[in-house]
Amino acid sequence: MSRNSDGTARVTLALRVHDRPVHIDARLPDWPARLDELLPALREVDDRVIDAVVAHVEAGGKRVSCAKGCSACCRAQPVPVTPPEAYALARLVERLPEPSGARVRAGFAANVERLREAGLYETYMQRDPAMTRDEARVIARRYMALKLTCPFLVNDACSIYAERPFTCRQYLVTSPPKLCDAPLDNAVKPVPIPAKFATAMLEVGEALTGRAPYTVPLALSLDYAGVNRMDLEKSGPAKLAFEQVVRRALG
Numbered sequence: 001m002s003r004n005s006d007g008t009a010r011v012t013l014a015l016r017v018h019d020r021p022v023h024i025d026a027r028l029p030d031w032p033a034r035l036d037e038l039l040p041a042l043r044e045v046d047d048r049v050i051d052a053v054v055a056h057v058e059a060g061g062k063r064v065s066c067a068k069g070c071s072a073c074c075r076a077q078p079v080p081v082t083p084p085e086a087y088a089l090a091r092l093v094e095r096l097p098e099p100s101g102a103r104v105r106a107g108f109a110a111n112v113e114r115l116r117e118a119g120l121y122e123t124y125m126q127r128d129p130a131m132t133r134d135e136a137r138v139i140a141r142r143y144m145a146l147k148l149t150c151p152f153l154v155n156d157a158c159s160i161y162a163e164r165p166f167t168c169r170q171y172l173v174t175s176p177p178k179l180c181d182a183p184l185d186n187a188v189k190p191v192p193i194p195a196k197f198a199t200a201m202l203e204v205g206e207a208l209t210g211r212a213p214y215t216v217p218l219a220l221s222l223d224y225a226g227v228n229r230m231d232l233e234k235s236g237p238a239k240l241a242f243e244q245v246v247r248r249a250l251g
């Protein structure tokens with residue numbers, strides 16, 4: 001690890017994904033950091049792994065159907081985000097220039113209102129750890145029926161593409177795009193990505209805060225960040241946390 005002129009530390013990794021060499025060159029905070037401050041470096045790892053997976057899939061004769069302009073997954077799905085991602089999105093919205101900031105905040109407020117009306121707000125904000133997979137599926141179906149559009153979707157494209165959550169990065173399919181309109185009912189074929197960043201973030205977050213965290217739909221990011229700010233502000237050695245997340249994600 002070497003140091004950059006802006007005080008960040010340079011970290012390099014060499015991996016193999018589906019027998020393809022993957023080289024990662026990322027920047028880490030060189031100070032005690034919150035987990036959301038590690039996201040740029042973790043996204044770099046995730047993106048390079050995904051590149052290798054897509055190359056592998058295409059070398060096998062399949063084609064990833066996802067492309068700019070296809071936004072079915074941004075129009076109904078819950079898009080689970082980890083607490084550090086929710087915090088990063090809340091901070092991003094605070095920094096947005098006007099009128100984009102007002103438009104995005106209004107989009108979030110409208111989606112939150114719809115979730116309250118549907119009785120799903122508390123269900124997602126205070127996740128019951130005993131919820132079964134079947135119960136979660138029933139709730140997801142109710143969520144999808146609301147057809148909530150992500151507030152960051154502009155003209156059928158993601159307006160925060162470089163900073164989109166892990167779920168958005170990793171959701172790639174080889175099935176026809178039309179099937180994504182009802183993913184619980186159709187034979188959607190997701191591309192398996194051998195990098196579990198969301199799970200790893202939750203595990204490392206639990207070690208940092210002492211509380212079992214859970215994902216929330218992207219639509220609730222701002223509310224979640226507001227309620228849990230104290231936990232989200234906790235920091236620790238950046239390099240150690242980065243290594244822990246990467247080891248768990250790729251292990």
Ligand code: SF4
Nearest residue numbers: 074150152153158168
């Ligand atoms: S963050 Fe971007 S990619 Fe993710 S759901 Fe929203 S618009 Fe779609």
